Amino acid sequence: MYRSDKFTAFCQKYETEASCERAFYEAKWPDGFRCPRCNHTESYVTRSRRLPLYECKSCRHQSSVTAGTVLEGSRTSLRLWLRAIYLHAESYAITATRLSQVLGVTYKTAWLMGHKLRHALGTADASQPLSGLVRINTGLYIRTMIPGFRQKSEDQSLLVGASVNEEGDPLHIKIKRVSDEHRRFYSILPTGVRAFISENVAPGTSDLICITQPGSPDRIKPLVQIKIEACHWLKAGFWGGIGPKHLQAYLNQFCFNWNTKFRERAAFIELLRLSATMRTVIYPVLIGTRLATAPAFRPSRLRYNTLEQTG
Template structure:
């Protein structure tokens, strides 16, 4: 499939019901084909856009075919690391890493906008270095991370929607794995809808809660696929796990979830 065919394919995926101007929602457009990637100019407001504008693929020189292959891999597997992605789609490791970084940034925006509702259980747990960071000797990988685990739960107490967040040290009581008043307020502000009925779990309740199992599942996922995650990027991996977990919990097919992430709907008129 050449670049023109790829552009047509991405057009259909971004606008499955026909073109919609991102600025005004109008459906008629002119095609400007003087560039390698066509531009589409709205006939009403004159706004110009492309199949990649406003998406994870915006302002990239990586061919569309590589992006299509990466999206397919992410949607059809439980995740992929940069080394394996580079080998499978035949790009440099740095390119694969940047592509995955862009995907996780988009996921982070989705997860930040999503707030837990209903009955919500939340508390803190930690990722012990001997489990998730054992493979890398650097101190930034081997230090212990405290993570907030929050979930909307059903009547049986089982999670139906999940949020995981790295908790920096300035939100913790010194020498203890407990949040300060400010830290607790920030966790609730970032993860929970104000209308929710929140129950904060102490360390003992968290240890026996299904929420702990969710974090252990996330830890195992990161351990198997990435074999060590630095603090700087840990939140991105936690977000990706929650994105996958929440899509499965809603019964949403993985391909649909990734299509919605990579080809967001434009505004309607």
């Protein structure tokens, strides 16, 4: 069982679904209700369902704290979701096995919750480019051979980037898996570097150093160390390592935890905000059997009569 006085206190604070619904409400609508269709700020609310339903007074659109968010379509309680968010925001990252034990849910449910949160982290990360002094270094993630399970090692190229201070200490990091089209053996092609910079570095950044030669004497040591930390975490937490399909998701989680270490409360608030404002991803997309652009859910056609007025 997971032992932490802070986690126990957190669970006691958010013991009821109503208290958790309030937390998601405030994360989704920090300035009060706002209709997702017409932006109106007043609603009727009915509380006869599992979750309160908010109906816009202007256009009659119906919404809830989970509609259009990471939690949409999930049958897992808000109480367990909030605990999962807390645990993913802690300064170390939790695995699906451990999450399933702590929450008392199946491994598949815990895996799906974790990946939905990681997907939100990845989406948010894309809008936070590196800026100022930017340093980039190559790295390699090696998934080792396991006799009887995997007969040969697999390696995947990484680019580790960071905004750094004048002393060269990383302030904000990103680690990205380099797709196979951008690598040749252990080397990353210029196209891979250009793609990384285009997607992860703010336009106009002039002080940028990128070392892509493996073992170069000019390698950026703090970034080498961060890559080692990430690989240790992947090795310790995930028996057999992580394959190419999901590696980026776990790297996003590692970077989020690294970037928010020493700021647990802020990390929780940020992950809660992302969970309450970003769209979900469904299982077929996560495992790669459906494109992310496919519609995930049909629009809700809920409509109820027992409405009470709210501000």
